[in-house]
Amino acid sequence: MNIKKIQDINKPAVLVFSLSEFFQSFEIPVPDLPQNVYDSPFYIYDISLDEVGPKFEDEEEISDEECDAGFSIIRTIWEEYIVRANTPGFKYTFKIIKDPETNSSSVGPVYGFAPGYDMYSAIENIARQGFMIFSWEEFWDKNLILTAELADEIETETADNSEYVQLLLKIDTESYMGGTSFGGLPVKDRNTPFEWPKCDCGTELQYQFKLRTSLGLEMVFMPNCGHDSSNKVVIIDADNLEFAYPEEKEVALRENYAASITNIKTKGSKLAKGYYPTYRHNVLGQISTDSLDIPSDNYPKCEGCDNKMHLAARFDGSSNRETSMTFGEGSSYLFDCMECKTAKFITKTS
Numbered sequence: 001m002n003i004k005k006i007q008d009i010n011k012p013a014v015l016v017f018s019l020s021e022f023f024q025s026f027e028i029p030v031p032d033l034p035q036n037v038y039d040s041p042f043y044i045y046d047i048s049l050d051e052v053g054p055k056f057e058d059e060e061e062i063s064d065e066e067c068d069a070g071f072s073i074i075r076t077i078w079e080e081y082i083v084r085a086n087t088p089g090f091k092y093t094f095k096i097i098k099d100p101e102t103n104s105s106s107v108g109p110v111y112g113f114a115p116g117y118d119m120y121s122a123i124e125n126i127a128r129q130g131f132m133i134f135s136w137e138e139f140w141d142k143n144l145i146l147t148a149e150l151a152d153e154i155e156t157e158t159a160d161n162s163e164y165v166q167l168l169l170k171i172d173t174e175s176y177m178g179g180t181s182f183g184g185l186p187v188k189d190r191n192t193p194f195e196w197p198k199c200d201c202g203t204e205l206q207y208q209f210k211l212r213t214s215l216g217l218e219m220v221f222m223p224n225c226g227h228d229s230s231n232k233v234v235i236i237d238a239d240n241l242e243f244a245y246p247e248e249k250e251v252a253l254r255e256n257y258a259a260s261i262t263n264i265k266t267k268g269s270k271l272a273k274g275y276y277p278t279y280r281h282n283v284l285g286q287i288s289t290d291s292l293d294i295p296s297d298n299y300p301k302c303e304g305c306d307n308k309m310h311l312a313a314r315f316d317g318s319s320n321r322e323t324s325m326t327f328g329e330g331s332s333y334l335f336d337c338m339e340c341k342t343a344k345f346i347t348k349t350s
Contacts (some may be wrong), residue, residue, distance in 0.1 A: 013093040014045040014054060014126050017136035022077055036062060037070045040113040041122035044078060046094045054126045060116030070113045078109050089094055089139035122181025127257055156256030168284040178238050182209040183255045184221045184283060188244040189236055196246050197221040199229035204252040213240060215336055220345045224251050233343035285315035304340035312336050
């Protein structure tokens with residue numbers, strides 16, 4: 001069964017994307033746009049949701065000229081590109097209305113952009129308001145399968161003790177400075193020194209990812225020098241950031257890509273991951289919930305207060321070295337301590 005993604009068919013959907021994704025996918029030269037417009041997340045949903053669609057309460061004030069520039073470009077994107085998309089994502093997101101007298105079809109969008117938000121915060125905001133989110137890549141995927149039958153299959157299979165879990169899925173766009181992302185560069189407090197974590201041999205550890213939690217940004221580094229060194233986690237506040245640069249980028253950095261958070265109703269990430277066979281290498285991990293069936297005896301203790309640490313996320317092994325957090329077939333776990341503001345990243349290979 002070739003399934004790329006299962007959506008809740010009763011949940012309205014919103015397409016969320018960046019202008020860089022649009023220009024890159026159609027190989028279009030980037031026009032002269034105000035930077036705050038270019039950096040804003042763009043969104044489109046069906047006109048039937050006009051009164052109940054997602055709200056962006058913390059938008060930044062922009063000028064009339066900037067507003068006109070943003071709506072001009074998204075109007076063009078809709079009229080010349082998205083409305084022509086013959087994909088399951090389009091048919092799911094928008095209601096196609098047929099006129100019985102003329103046999104013509106019509107569809108109505110609501111579209112806009114959210115200045116002041118980054119992609120991470122926009123997606124988080126939309127998901128919090130109860131909408132299903134289509135990434136740019138998913139929306140254009142002609143092999144995407146969305147059926148009521150398969151949604152019912154998940155519902156039946158997980159009728160007892162089921163819950164929504166949060167999967168981290170790889171998306172092909174640049175990482176976001178203030179949100180969860182993988183690869184690329186880590187971040188640091190602006191205008192402050194940053195000591196890059198190193199192996200005992202003196203080689204810089206390879207930066208893996210950053211996860212946004214209630215502690216801030218938890219950044220994980222792993223050895224990439226062939227020595228048996230410990231993983232290290234650096235935690236910083238999620239505000240006033242700039243990128244941090246290593247001395248040896250060939251050793252300390254890897255591919256830059258971001259992650260989206262997708263809610264799946266299931267008993268655990270292994271079951272949810274099973275419904276993503278063609279996306280298997282793009283499932284990066286799962287945000288912690290009670291469904292992460294990890295024996296409490298395996299939880300490490302905080303070295304500061306000696307209390308059992310909190311499980312923040314799990315990352316399953318993959319044969320894809322570009323996305324695997326274990327570089328094997330085991331699992332890795334990110335633990336943290338709210339009281340001491342410390343964290344540990346533990347890898348267990350099978």
